[in-house]
Amino acid sequence: MLDPKLLRNELETVAQALKTRGYELDSAAFQALEDRRKALQVETENLQAERKRKSKEIGIAKSKGEDASAILAEVETFGAKLTECEQQLNALQGELRDLQMGIPNLPHASVPAGEGEEDNVEIRKWGEPAEFGFEPLDHVDLGSKVGGMDFETAAKISGSRFSVMYGPLARMHRALIQLMLDTHTQLHGYKEVYAPYLVNPESLQGTGQLPKFEEDLYKLRGDRELYLIPTAEVPVTNIVRDEILQEADLPLRFTAHTPCFRSEAGSGGRDVRGMIRQHQFEKVEMVQLVKPEQSYQALEELTGHAEAILQKLGLPYRVVVLCTGDMGFSAAKTYDIEVWLPGQGKYREISSCSNFEDFQARRMQARYRPEGSKKPELLHSLNGSGLAVGRCLVAVMENYQQADGSIRVPEALQPYMGGVEVIPAV
RNA sequence: GGUGAGCUGGCUGAGUGGUUGAAAGCAGCGGUCUUGAAAACCGCCGUAGGUUAAUAGCCUACCCGGGGUUCGAAUCCCUGGCUCACCGCCA
Numbered sequence: 001m002l003d004p005k006l007l008r009n010e011l012e013t014v015a016q017a018l019k020t021r022g023y024e025l026d027s028a029a030f031q032a033l034e035d036r037r038k039a040l041q042v043e044t045e046n047l048q049a050e051r052k053r054k055s056k057e058i059g060i061a062k063s064k065g066e067d068a069s070a071i072l073a074e075v076e077t078f079g080a081k082l083t084e085c086e087q088q089l090n091a092l093q094g095e096l097r098d099l100q101m102g103i104p105n106l107p108h109a110s111v112p113a114g115e116g117e118e119d120n121v122e123i124r125k126w127g128e129p130a131e132f133g134f135e136p137l138d139h140v141d142l143g144s145k146v147g148g149m150d151f152e153t154a155a156k157i158s159g160s161r162f163s164v165m166y167g168p169l170a171r172m173h174r175a176l177i178q179l180m181l182d183t184h185t186q187l188h189g190y191k192e193v194y195a196p197y198l199v200n201p202e203s204l205q206g207t208g209q210l211p212k213f214e215e216d217l218y219k220l221r222g223d224r225e226l227y228l229i230p231t232a233e234v235p236v237t238n239i240v241r242d243e244i245l246q247e248a249d250l251p252l253r254f255t256a257h258t259p260c261f262r263s264e265a266g267s268g269g270r271d272v273r274g275m276i277r278q279h280q281f282e283k284v285e286m287v288q289l290v291k292p293e294q295s296y297q298a299l300e301e302l303t304g305h306a307e308a309i310l311q312k313l314g315l316p317y318r319v320v321v322l323c324t325g326d327m328g329f330s331a332a333k334t335y336d337i338e339v340w341l342p343g344q345g346k347y348r349e350i351s352s353c354s355n356f357e358d359f360q361a362r363r364m365q366a367r368y369r370p371e372g373s374k375k376p377e378l379l380h381s382l383n384g385s386g387l388a389v390g391r392c393l394v395a396v397m398e399n400y401q402q403a404d405g406s407i408r409v410p411e412a413l414q415p416y417m418g419g420v421e422v423i424p425a426v
Numbered sequence: 427g428g429u430g431a432g433c434u435g436g437c438u439g440a441g442u443g444g445u446u447g448a449a450a451g452c453a454g455c456g457g458u459c460u461u462g463a464a465a466a467c468c469g470c471c472g473u474a475g476g477u478u479a480a481u482a483g484c485c486u487a488c489c490c491g492g493g494g495u496u497c498g499a500a501u502c503c504c505u506g507g508c509u510c511a512c513c514g515c516c517a
Contacts, residue, residue, distance in 0.1 A: 004475095042485090048486060051498080056498080068497085079497075365474095
């Protein structure tokens, strides 16, 4: 959520900035709502003050044993008016809040302007795509060569966009998770978190998935109103919802491995082959909660932490900064890390690292008390995948494939796989 | 799942319809005293919204959430959540 004061005081500037990311703010309509709100709120509060005074007088009169019917009659004259004002104000504030909850974050000044994916800007590249002496296969074909990936069975059990893995591939998938968690906890200073996979609507509202993107989520039937998490970002960031932290507690760095569930409602027929885009996938997530002045440095570091995993695995990648039009709803700035997939002959997203500034914190009321200051301030939140596990497995398979269809195990992964060096073709 | 008891400010805890945004204690902050510290004493000490140039003043709201009764609700009623205890079931 944007700062309501900013929205009021610099409506046109805000509207301009939102336009760069393809969001049209109807500033005239907003201004009209805001004007009505102001008038109505002042009137309502004045009436409330009046009622409070009179009620107090009634109390005093009664305690003295005096007759209070005159004041009582007086209150009645504006009682109905007050009720009406309160109801109108409530409705109006609800309307304003709904509108504000649907406005995306403002892009940071350093974010390049653009409309879509094609306008993202490459920042750096690491590693060289390997030369194969043969036509490299994609992970689906490799999967059947080593006998470890089964989409037909997954379709029988659940439907499309699910996968079943067996044997060494399933083990490598698990090994990747261990490598990522160990790296982030031991080298990068994150605290490992185990958190719920089912969350309430308040949490989803806090991180920005609700109210606007409900169709992307799986909602449980039943009387409890719970959703499957689309990312660990939701439960982990919400750890600090409605909390006031001490300055000394910051920065907080959390990492968590969770499954992620996404309906992929809007993805049409994209990436239907293989395990690039699934309804269920594993991810190791990094979350940071920091002081505002440190958040952009934290974004650079966090991006580096995700890159470190790819470097350990020897997977070529590039980092792009998303343009204004391609960023997610809550982000002020986002780096995508794209890994090289020989099977597709292109770079594909494997991590997304974002600074949300105080956008999520305001929705969550996540604050800290600066040293020596009375007033709590909103903190800044960031997160990034470190990394998407399924896509990482795909990248390892495709980059480490050999002519006979076997797959070498990257050195960094071998300790997590009992020393296995090659997954043989069967 | 059943039965019962709870949920009040950073913490403990009083308050069952009226000048209560809320006693008291602890913690914290400022001061007096002291060479310094402790003790003692004095004062301050919740969050948000509105108005405003203002983090000044004034106003409003908030005692787990939502709804209701009333001129007036922390207090009464309904509903949801959570915590604790016991029973049942269970990895």
